[in-house]
Amino acid sequence: MKGDKIIIALDAGKFAIQTTAVAGVVEVEKLPFLPGRAGFVTGIISFRNEPVAVVDLAMALGDFSPAERSTHKVIVLRDKGRTLGMDIGEAALSFLWDEEIGGKTTDEKGLFTSGRIYAKDSTIEIIDWPALFNETSRMLTTEENVKKSPNS
Amino acid sequence: MDISKYKGIYLQEARTHLAEIESGLLSLEKDPSQKDVLDALFRHYHSIKGMSASMGYTPVMRLAHAEEDLLDKLRSGKLSLNSSMATALLKCLDALRELTDRVERDEPLDVEITPLIDELTASVVGGSAPAATQPPAASVAPQPKTEALRLSEVMKVEGSVFDDLLATVGDLFMALSSFKALSHSSRSIEIKEGVHVLGKSISTIHKNILSARMLPLEDLIAGLPRVVRDLTSGSGKEVSLTSEGMDISLDRAILEGLASPLVHIIRNAVDHGIESAQERVECGKLSVGAIKIKAYTRRDRAVIEISDDGRGINRERLRKKAAERGLSAERLASMPDRELLKLVCMPGLSTADKVTGTSGRGVGMDVVKDSVEALGGALGIESAEGKGTKIIMELPRTTSITKVLIVSIGPEQFLLPISKIERVIETGKDDIGGGVFSFEGVQVPVVPLAELFGIAEKARPGATLILVDAGPILGAGQHLAALKVDDFGDEIDAYVKPLLPPISKLWGATGLTIMGDGRPVFLLDVQQIISKAAGA
Known part of the structure; x- marks a missing residue:
């Protein structure tokens, strides 16, 4: 879990993501429609002319009562051919050098988290975005059987 | 067969071989012991001979054959290259160049090549060539070297x-x-x-x-006669394969994607559709089974039908097999015939009595359907028991950039391929009743897109119906469906991107485009949407 991190301050706590996975941050007023969107999969945006499916991070972490948003701040994550947008609403973003993080890092896993950093003044959960990506794929494939066969 | 369209390829290939021959001969003249150069030269002459014979360019074929003969003797060690042989071979090479130039200019190949062949022969025995008994119809003088440097007009590109x-x-x-x-x-x-x-x-x-x-499609199906021959070999079956409309051209990527489905359909027809010669005679059919591939265009799409005159699909057996795989009896009983037949595309389902070396394991028709749909096409099946089966594939002829119509459903926009649209109709609220719309005396099923996508419709007195070609989904005699939208906008050329994970298996869309303002907008999968609406 070494490396510089982007820190996201949600109501539910602080979350970290490796900066190496961050391709960019985009702000949009409204998320375009994504057919089959459900649960925490909320829409789609374009980033450098490529489509990016977007998930609501708060919802993915179990908070399904986010306030109505006037802005969607979307962190675009990209690695090994996978791309995913993580909507953090209007939450604050900060950057931490690896040396600044300090504290102890464990591999305690949670729902879409792969570790925990016990920093000096707070606890930071490390987001397992590949797991989020896989779950998003699964959710958007709920009608795959319709595509595979006419009899489902 | 019209071979003129292959002339460009012939010229390009021939000139490549001729250039290699020239380089090889010059190298060989310096060191006649180079076995690899001799082998390569032999192959080049052999290729030119074969290509020319196929194209009917007899003088080229004869000359290349004579040179190939000499090369064969050289590489087998029966002869050693001397300077008169090298000179004769180079003269013949110049003549081959002249002949290919005539091919390019569509001029007659009335070149007397016998003196050149005689010179080749004479160079072997060490004598001089006998004088030609007749003057050549046209001279085959060596070309000036500056012309020999001319580049081909045909390029080979990856x-x-x-x-x-x-x-x-x-x-x-x-x-x-x-x-x-x-x-x-x-x-x-x-x-x-x-x-x-x-x-x-x-x-x-x-x-x-x-x-x-x-x-052209004929490039793809050229190998099918051999497939049929191998499949029928030793099976007690005789099958004739005929085709029609194979001059229709499709994008290379679509043709490539069709190769595997086509072979599978043919294999199924031979293995399970066509009866043995004896069985056919017993039921009053010709002993030789027939498979026909027919292609035609419908608007800017290609339709390929593969029909056989075999035993057809046994619906009772199909129901039984589907029930074994978990489909309820009620569902099977209420299923329209077109849907029932499509059960053969259910993964793992096969109605075949026996498993052959190549088919009958229930693996394949689901892949065929997926492959055709992945190409943006649709698959339809028609079958009459005892008479045969017809597989219908409707495919786009080109890829990527598609003419589309922008439609609105509530606040959202979608794209519909223009090639599928028959008519756009504004209707009043009373024009749609019982889920159908009457169009020119035909009851057309209405597909409420807002409902299918879970979008709130705009409150308005009427609706916009986009009449689309439903392809083979709705069965024979019913080709139209009406997609209900709120509004429609511009027709645009959209660069349609494929859907990649995590949205690769999205329902109802085949791709998307990024609009000028950066919005991703989905291209609707008309076939899939209608298929779902029809099954609902």
């Missing part, structure tokens, strides 16, 4: 170059879309004019690239 070019044109279309959006809000005539010219130029480039990628 297919991937065209893939990259097409992707680049796609990016250009997207950039154009942004410029169009800007020009709409601009008052500058120069900008509007510039965008117009840019659009025309990009369209021309696109058209030319697509044209370069198109190949």
Whole structure:
């Protein structure tokens, strides 16, 4: 879990993501429609002319009562051919050098988290975005059987 | 067979071989012991001989044959290259060049090549060539070397170059879309004019690239007679394969994607459709089974039908097998015939009595269906028991850039391929009853897109119906379906991107495009939507 991190301050706590996975941050007023969107999969945006499916991070972490948003701040994550947008609403973003993080890092896993950093003044959960990506794929494939066969 | 269309390829290949021959002969003259050069020269002459024979260029074939003979003797060690042989071979090479130039200019190949062959023979025995008894109809004088440096007008280009070019044109279309959006809000005539010219130029480039990628269906099916022969060999079956409309051209990528489904369909027909010769005679059919591949165009799409005159699909057995795989009896009983037949595409389902070395394991028709749909096409099946089965594939002829109509459902926009649209109709609220709309005396099923996508419709007195070609989904005699939308907008050229994970298995969409303002908008999968609505 070494490396510089982007820190996201949600109501539910602080979350970290490796900066190496961050391709960019985009702000949009409204998320375009994504057919089959459900649960925490909320829409789609374009980033450098490529489509990016977007998930609501708060919802993915179990908070399904986010306030109505006037802005969607979307962190675009990209690695090994996978791309995913993580909507953090209007939450604050900060950057931490690896040396600044300090504290102890464990591999305690949670729902879409792969570790925990016990920093000096707070606890930071490390987001397992590949797991989020896989779950998003699964959710958007709920009608795959319709595509595979006419009899489902 | 019209072979003139292969002339360009012939010339390109022949000139490549001739260039290699020249280099090889010159190298061999310096060191006649080079076995690898001799082998390569032999192959080049052999290739030219074969190609020329196929194209009917007899003088080229004869001359290449004579040179091949000499090369064979040289490489087998029966002869050693001497200077008179090398000279004779180079003269013959010049004559081959002259002949290929005549092919290119569509001039008659009335060149007397016997003196050259005699000279070749004489060079072997060490004598001089006998004088020609008749003057040559045309001289085959060696070409000046400056002309020999002329480059071929036909270029050999990797297919991937065209893939990259097409992707680049796609990016250009997207950039154009942004410029169009800007020009709409601009008052500058120069900008509007510039965008117009840019659009025309990009369209021309696109058209030319697509044209370069198109190949006739006959290129794909050329190998099928051999497939049929191998499948029937030792099976007690005789099958004739005929085709019609194979001059229809499709994008290379679509043809490539069709190869495997086509072989599988033919294999199924031979293995399970066509009866043995004895069985056919017993039921009053000709002993030789027939498989026919027929292609035609419907608007800008290609329809390929593969029909056999075999035993057809046994519906009772199909129901039984489907029930074994978990489909309820009620569902099976209420299933329309067209849907029932499509059960053969259910993964793992096979109605075959026996498993052959090549089919009958229930693996395949599901892959065929997936492959056809992945190409943006649709699969239909018709079958009459005892009479045969017809598999219908309807496919786009080109890829990537598609003419589309923008439609609105509530606040959202979608794209519909123009090729599928028959008519756009504004209706009153009472024009749609019981889920159908009466159009020219035909009851057309109405597909409520807002409901299917879970979008709130706009409150308005009427509706906009997009009448689309439903392809083979609705069965024989019913080709139209009406997609209900709130409104429709511009017709645009959209660069349609494929759907990649995590949205690769999205229901109801086959791709998307990024609009000028950066919004991703989905291209609707008309076939899948109608299929679901019809099954609902």
